[in-house]
Amino acid sequence: MKKNIVLWTALSFILAACSNEKGSGLMYDGRLDTDIIQVSAKIAGTIDSLLVEEGDVVRKNQLLAKIETDRIEAQLKLEDAQLSELQTSTQALQAQAEQVKAQLRLAEKTLAKTQKMLKEGAATDQKRDELSTQVDVLRAKMQAIRAQQATLTARKKQLQAKRELTRLNLRDARLLSPIDGLVINKFKNLKEVVQPGVTVLDVADLSTMEAVIYVPLVELDKVKIGQKAALHIDASDRTFEGRVKWIASEAEFTPKTILTRETRETLVYAVKLAVPNPDGILKIGMPVEVEF
Secondary structure (H helix, E strand, C coil): CHHHHHHHHHHHHHHHHHHHHHHCCCEEEEEEECCEEEEECCCCEEEEEECCCCCCEECCCCEEEEECCHHHHHHHHHHHHHHHHHHHHHHHHHHHHHHHHHHHHHHHHHHHHHHHHHHCCCCCHHHHHHHHHHHHHHHHHHHHHHHHHHHHHHHHHHHHHHHHHHHHHHHHCEEECCCCEEEEEECCCCCCEECCCCEEEEEECCCEEEEEEEEEHHHHHHCCCCCEEEEEECCEEEEEEEEEEEECCCCECCCCCCCCHHHHCCCEEEEEEEEECCCCCCCCCCEEEEEC
16 A cells, blocks of 8 residues: 555656646736837828728838828929029129129229339329229129129028928828838828828838736746747637747836835736747737747
8 A cells, every 4th residue: 555655656746747847837928019100291281192001011111102292393393493593693693703803803904004104104193093993893893793692602502401391391292111011000091181290001010029928026037038938829729939038127016115025926027029920820919828
C-alpha cells in the first residue's frame, strides 16, 4: 500500500511538471489596436473628388480626395499677370536708368572740361554753374530711379511669396495617403464643404497590429522587451505570434495614499506587443488572449 502511495505521488509530481512546462506561461486578456492616421483638409473648400471608399487598400502618396481649386487657379493666374507686369516695369525702369547714367557721365565729363577751361579763361562761370546744376539734377534723378527700383524689387518679393502660398494651397487641395494601408473611416462625402483641420478620411496600416494588455506589478518581472507570446482570437483557431515592444514605465490605478500589500496587487502596467497581420485577419478592437 505504501509502495502504491509513493508511486502515485511520484506520478503526480511528473504530471505537474509536464503541465507547468506546457502551460506555465502567463495569460492576459487584451485588445488589438493600431495607429490611425487622420487625413485632414488643409484648406477650405468643396470636395470635388472622393476616390476611395471604406475598406479600400491604398498606397503611399495615392490621391484619395481633391478639393475644388477654381478660385485658387484664378488667383494664381492673377498673380502671374501681376508678376509679368512688374517685370515689364522693372525692365523699363532699368532702360531709363541706363539713359540717365549716360547723360550723367557726359554732364560730369563736360563739367570737368569746363572747369579746366575756366582756369584757362576759355569758359565762363555761368556755363560752369549751368553744367553743375545739370549734374545735380541728373544725380537726383538717378537716386529717384534707384528708389523706384528698390520698391519694385520689394513688390516682386511680396508677389513671389504670395504666389508661392497660392501654389501651396493648390497642392494642399490634393489629399494624399500618408502610408500604405487601408481606408477604415470616411467622414465626408462628395460636394461637402470642409474647413482646414477637418478629418475627411482615416487610414491605418493593418499589416502589423498592436496588442495592448495590462500586467500586474507582481508579474511584471516575467515580461521582457522582445519576449515572444502566442495570441488567440475568438474569430479564428489560428495562433498568432507577437513580440513585446513596449512596457509602461508608470503604473495605472496607483493609489494616492501609502501602498499596502493589497493595493500593490492592484497595480498594473500597460504592455504593447507587435503582431504581424499579413493576411488581414486581425482587426482593430478585437479582443485577444495573450499567452507567454
